[in-house]
Amino acid sequence: MKVRSDFVVRSVAGSNVVVPTGAATVDFNGIMTLNDTGMFLWGLLEKGAQKEDLLKALLSEYDVDEATAKEDIEKFLTKLQEAGLVE
Numbered sequence: 001m002k003v004r005s006d007f008v009v010r011s012v013a014g015s016n017v018v019v020p021t022g023a024a025t026v027d028f029n030g031i032m033t034l035n036d037t038g039m040f041l042w043g044l045l046e047k048g049a050q051k052e053d054l055l056k057a058l059l060s061e062y063d064v065d066e067a068t069a070k071e072d073i074e075k076f077l078t079k080l081q082e083a084g085l086v087e
Helices: 036-046 051-061 066-082
Strands: 007-012 015-020 032-034
Touching (some): 036 066, 051 066
Antiparallel strands (some): 007 015, 015 032
16 A cells, blocks of 8 residues: 555644645545654555554554554544545
């Protein structure tokens, strides 16, 4: 899984905002902000990380149990997929 190349994250007024570029500006209606954990996962997805990679990294970086990490990753990926931000 990978973040589409026509979306980037920019810091706007202290928030991490997903911004469409190129042709995506026509199709993307809305706004998505990322918290620190979302930014962490986004960075991994930019490199093509899979769910297993995200889980390992999240467990290594944050004090979270595996069940919670899996659930949070699923929710995050679902939101990205619904918004058309990953391929």
